[in-house]
Amino acid sequence: MQAAKSEEAVRVLVRCRPLSDKEVAAGYKPVVIVDNKARKITVKTDKAEKGEKVYTFDGVYGSESTQEDVFNGSIRSLVDAALQGFNSTIFAYGQTGTGKTFTMQGSSKDPGIIPRSMQQIFSHIDSSINERYLVNASYMEIYQEELHDLLRKQGKEENAKKIEIKVDQNGSIYVKHLSQYQLKSVRHMEKMMERGQQNRSVGSTDMNEYSSRSHAIFTVNIECSHLGLDGKEHIRVGKLNLVDLAGSEKQAKTNSSGERFKEATQINLSLSTLGKVINALVEKSSHVPYRDSKLTRLLQDSLGGNSKTIMVANIGPASYNVEETLSTLRYANRAKNIKNTPHINEDPKDAKLREYLDELSALRAKLASRSSNGSTSAIRNGQLNLADVDDEEATEDESYISAQQALNKERNAMLADTGLNEQEKRQLAEDFARKEEALKGREVERQELRAKVESIEERMLRGHLVSVRERLSAQEEDLRRKQQELDEQERRESDVIAALDREHRDVAQKNSTVSVLKANIDVTKAKTAKLQAEQEELRKAIKEEEALARSIGHTQVEEVQQLQQREALLWTMINYFVPANSWEPLLEGAAYSARRRDWSLPTKSQSVTRPPLFLNYSDERKKYLEEKYNSLLWENILPVPVEMDDVEGNKETTEGEATFDAEEAVYNKMLAGALDAACHEEDIVVDADVYTIEREPSSGYSGSSHSQSLSRSSAATPKPSRSPTDQKPLERYPSAGGWLK
Ligand SMILES: Nc1ncnc2c1ncn2[C@@H]1O[C@H](COP(=O)(O)OP(=O)(O)OP(=O)(O)O)[C@@H](O)[C@H]1O
Known part of the structure; x- marks a missing residue:
């Protein structure tokens, strides 16, 4: 089942990094002004014909902005959307050395969007109630138009298979043979990222010591089971694409040659295809050239498709990069007009979680059939009710113990009964032994089923807060954080409203000045037209006079000659x-x-x-x-x-x-x-x-x-x-x- 689709524009953020030490030492001046209240970026150019350029975006971050500002201000809500079952994409675009990797990845001291997103996902799961999650991740790069699996284990045959871009039965893009790793914690994700980073193609250029020479795509799939209003369990699948693009570069500036030059050519080629895709989408062209590069093919759902998307445009402040900065801003400005149609992916057929939950239900049913009363409260209407599973497991354990205790009690009573002869006693002992054997057999079987259940359970994630008090305080914490976010959002909105208000007043004032000037221009135009008409008349009269004077002149000359x-x-x-x-x-x-x-x-x-x-x-x-x-x-x-x-x-x-x-x-x-x-x-x-x-x-x-x-x-x-x-x-x-x- 799919929720109703509605259009939503790609959101565009701009982040301007501080001047680097090298730039300060070289004496470069900053030419970018960031007004985060008005969400405006102003670029001062020294070329008179271009003057000052001003752009407005969904969010702007200056050199003093922190990783936390960026994440809480603009990214957190998108990660929340992925947890709700939306496809979400964040991609960083910009000139080489402007801070794309810093923004997406960051450092251990100053983590960027990827680690913060994972932190948010796992905190959310930890405080969840009655929900099961399956979190899978993949990490790959596009290097010189070739796909590389950054998480593959060396030497394993299945990892040697070539990874390829495919379209599934729903028309969505996926990558065949790409390794998927189930993530269980932030620490787990960090280790995995480290491995992926080591496999990534990085090189040194004049513009950046550790320049990414490939486009890197880290994808997290979040499957979540929850109890629907219909009392049945449903599954939502959200996907979070975190993309760190290679930097666009002018080869003359980066001084690249040999392999670096070849890389740069490929990078620029795929980025220019991305630009063409953006243009085609903005112009609502009938053909969008997604297939012209692997990057655009992989981003097909994120640009113009089923996705909530944020583009982070990274720029540098220094005067010597003004042309590249303006080019990035123009690119970003166009991207604002791309319309997507995101929707919650509910109950997809191929959800892994559905497979696990069906298996669990079958195991639970088996367990129930072996229980003393033959039924289980954890399965209602043939579906597994997660809320009752733990209680039921406790009851099962208790019932085995009490059955064993009852059997022991019966045996002890039999042994204490003096009225029974030896044969009767032997007979009863054998019955007890059989009963005990059957009880143990059932218990072993139950334990095996339990082990299977546990192994499936282990693959799924759920809230770890068991007591009501813990759950309540976690919920309170969650509410407090959300309230803070709301307050922050409101503050930003009121800043934006105030800035817009000022802008409207400015515009109104300018409009009235323009109207007065227009009226003056109209009057001047009318006067000019009248003068021009008069001038034309005079010109004609002068011509006639001249012709007359010429003819008179001729006559006079003739007359003078005659005289x-x-x-x-x-x-x-x-x-x-x-x-x-x-x-x-x-x-x-x-x-x-x-x-x-x-x-x-x-x-x-x-x-x-x-x-x-x-x-x-x-x-x-x-x-x-x-x-x-x-x-x-x-x-x-x-x-x-x-x-x-x-x-x-x-x-x-x-x-x-x-x-x-x-x-x-x-x-x-x-x-x-x-x-x-x-x-x-x-x-x-x-x-x-x-x-x-x-x-x-x-x-x-x-x-x-x-x-x-x-x-x-x-x-x-x-x-x-x-x-x-x-x-x-x-x-x-x-x-x-x-x-x-
Ligand atoms: N907002 C910022 N604050 C402080 N330092 C930053 C910021 N952004 C980037 N830097 C620094 O600038 C340098 C270049 O950043 P980074 O490697 O992230 O650029 P990039 O855009 O990914 O470049 P490339 O496209 O070549 O990979 C790094 O040393 C990084 O630490």
Whole structure:
């Protein structure tokens, strides 16, 4: 029969050992902070990107914690569970040299979990009432993926058989041909452990002088018979697995080579499979790779199966191991999420105790059949009632003695009877002898049965406290201890509750700060989005402006070029038609009106010089030229009144004072040529490109000034590159482009 199954997580403890003397001498600093009230481990790392790492576990133990603290705080209840019929597993995991063997085994002065568990088991049995126990132990190691029986006796043939992992009919894992030893006391167990330890594979590495090079599994089977509520006897079978794993190691750190290196490779391989099994269980994967290593196969029930399990993760505090410490903590943190389904193993078919008890019942029945009244109070409903066995044995002894006494009394009475003849007396003596023989025969048989019973009884364990007072005081002691444990548990729980409370308050405060910050972030985000949109708009506007400016720029450049060409053309015209001393006073006296957007030239009173024109022409031609000239004047090309010469060369001034200078004859000729060309051509075309037009920054053409004077520097004065008279008019002005229409 099996009790209802319920899920239960693997419990994870972390134990941090103190700095070793070697580490202190090397000047290493501790980087692990253990807060056992809050059950937190904090690891300080010097790498900024990792910062401080904090983990919470079911129990944490710092460098000052004792073996007793660990056992009473977290292990005792698990051993109790094994006594109640649960499978229970405790396994120590961690980097090499971090204290796994110290925690599991300890020393004779400072015993660890294994001896303390055995102490608890035997104390429990000792104070039990009406219960029988059978305690068996086995001890083996996995060394380089090979199973070794650590308790085998050398030279015995059956021990030479290879031990193998098998699955029983209930689907549970067991090891075939592994030696099982019945334990009767703690001392017995200690001797057995010593033998096993001597067979264990241990080696020395740079990290640990006595490093375990194998995974060691010490298993205790506890079978217990007890009277059920149905008045029948039932059997519970608990199993306690105590596992000291080999340490994970970085080969570079342990400096291993040769055999040590090979061992380390195998150790790391099986530990990595253990990690994969843990991951698969946590992720509820459809395939869990238990079969990938012997270790995981043996721990199959303990991880994800029918077991209550505690993992003890051992770590070191020193800074130089921080990476390994973090790796162990991550491994342990994942293991917290493994779910098991432990249940009490009740009345299994293959319980050895059941075999013994059935045999005992049969022997008792035989004994009863030989008793004087043919029945026994120790067997009811065909089952052995352990409470009545001792009383009945006492009664049996008494009844044999009283039967013998009765027989002796009868014989003595017969001998004292004087009325009997010799033959009758002989006859009676023979009857007495036969009766005595039969009584003795029955007694011998009873004694043999008793011896068998005792030998079976010896194999089973039960409470040794016989008197009611002893039993009561043992029970009181047990109750007192349990009360202490409860008090301790309550104290720890209230510490944890207080720590959690503080944490909740901290979290609430942080949450409210986070909410405020989030709100601020939201506002900032909204503002940023708005600004970004505005920025985008501005960017677009700037682009448009730039495109516009570029196109305006192009237009302006074109316009400026056109204006420059036009200016050059006009100056060319002026230079052709008007001597410099004639137009310079005009230029100096010219004024620009920004309001009218117009230039005004000096008044008539100002004297200007005009060139003599139209020499030696007929009257008709002169008139024509005069008209043409005046039309140019009208067009503001020649703002100077014309001085008309007569045939003799006398000057005749039509307006104002006129002078003629021999130097200006060239210009007059040029002007005459131009006018002549004008008489023949529809358009006058001037090639502005043959002049270099330079424009000084101060030259007065800017429209920004309201009123200004025109001046022309000599540098800006265009000079003909060749004599215009050398060429035909059209050739001289090839690209004026019709500007002078
Ligand atoms: N909590 C502790 N308090 C004091 N000393 C400790 C503690 N834990 C471990 N030590 C010491 O540290 C050393 C290494 O411990 P131990 O051999 O148990 O490590 P381990 O993890 O089993 O190593 P390996 O994996 O190499 O077998 C031993 O000298 C042990 O006595």
